[in-house]
Amino acid sequence: KAGVTQTPRYLIKTRGQQVTLSCSPISGHRSVSWYQQTPGQGLQFLFEYFSETQRNKGNFPGRFSGRQFSNSRSEMNVSTLELGDSALYLCASSPGRLGLGDTQYFGPGTRLTVL
Amino acid sequence: AQSVTQPDIHITVSEGASLELRCNYSYGATPYLFWYVQSPGQGLQLLLKYFSGDTLVQGIKGFEAEFKRSQSSFNLRKPSVHWSDAAEYFCAVLKTSYDKVIFGPGTSLSVIP
Numbered sequence: 001k002a003g004v005t006q007t008p009r010y011l012i013k014t015r016g017q018q019v020t021l022s023c024s025p026i027s028g029h030r031s032v033s034w035y036q037q038t039p040g041q042g043l044q045f046l047f048e049y050f051s052e053t054q055r056n057k058g059n060f061p062g063r064f065s066g067r068q069f070s071n072s073r074s075e076m077n078v079s080t081l082e083l084g085d086s087a088l089y090l091c092a093s094s095p096g097r098l099g100l101g102d103t104q105y106f107g108p109g110t111r112l113t114v115l
Numbered sequence: 116a117q118s119v120t121q122p123d124i125h126i127t128v129s130e131g132a133s134l135e136l137r138c139n140y141s142y143g144a145t146p147y148l149f150w151y152v153q154s155p156g157q158g159l160q161l162l163l164k165y166f167s168g169d170t171l172v173q174g175i176k177g178f179e180a181e182f183k184r185s186q187s188s189f190n191l192r193k194p195s196v197h198w199s200d201a202a203e204y205f206c207a208v209l210k211t212s213y214d215k216v217i218f219g220p221g222t223s224l225s226v227i228p
Contacts, residue, residue, distance in 0.1 A: 004158070033216070043205060043218035056214045090158055099214035101147045101166055106158035 001026055004093050004107035012113045018079040021110045025072050025093030029105070032074040033098055034066060037088040037109070046089075049074050050097040078112075086114045118142060119208050119219035127225040128196050136191040136222050138206030147209035148189040149216075150180055154202045162204075165189065176200070201226045 005024045013019050025032050034046040045058040049068035066076040072093070078085055088109045094102035120139045128134055140146055147166050151159040163174025170182040180191045189206060206219040 035218075042220045043207075045215050045217070048214060058215065092159075097214065098209070098216065099211050101164070101209055101211070103161050103164070104159075104216070106151075106160070108156070108158045 006091050006107040006110050010111045013081050014115050017081050021076045023074045023091030029093035029095050031094045031097050033092045034076050035090040048098045081114045083114050118217040121219040121222050123222045125223045129227045130198050134193045134196045136204050138189045140208045149207040150191045151205045152202045198226045
């Protein structure tokens with residue numbers, strides 16, 4: 001099976017712009033979770049989507065949003081970018097919802113730089 | 116409140132030496148615990164996980180971890196480190212009541228040939 005893919009791998013934006021990141025889960029996986037990784041804050045949970053519904057969300061402002069499509073692919077959107085949004089954004093998929101403890105498989109991440 | 120702590124920010128070991136990476140958690144209920152490894156420029160890979168049962172868990176790449184409820188710890192061990200083990204290691208806890216995974220700050224491992 002193909003692994004989790006994320007596009008694009010690298011992105012440069014300026015403050016105030018918005019960005020959309022994409023994640024394609026492993027075939028058959030219905031849960032997609034997003035994480036932000038920065039040197040200062042480490043790995044932080046953003047949100048989880050399962051069967052096209054957001055199940056839970058981390059402590060992030062409303063500028064961070066997402067959605068999941070019927071084929072389980074997910075997109076994450078960040079509006080009005082700030083310098084502090086520069087990070088590695090990781091996507092992970094699992095067969096069942098996060099709360100069941102299914103193994104999460106991570107993609108390589110999208111490196112976002114905000115200038 | 117920090118739910119997962121990894122006291123060692125960076126560890127350096129010689130190839131062939133044994134390794135122990137520490138992890139402590141704070142969570143009221145029985146936790147689901149994980150260890151992940153991240154190589155430079157890569158995503159995370161699951162090494163092992165603990166949900167219940169035997170407190171000594173075997174994982175991939177020769178790693179094992181021991182859950183100690185009395186110490187709220189889940190330390191990762193490997194008897195003989197290989198140069199390819201140099202990476203960042205993250206301990207994580209799944210808060211089942213909140214459906215969230217909380218990661219520790221990570222421990223960077225360097226291996227001296």
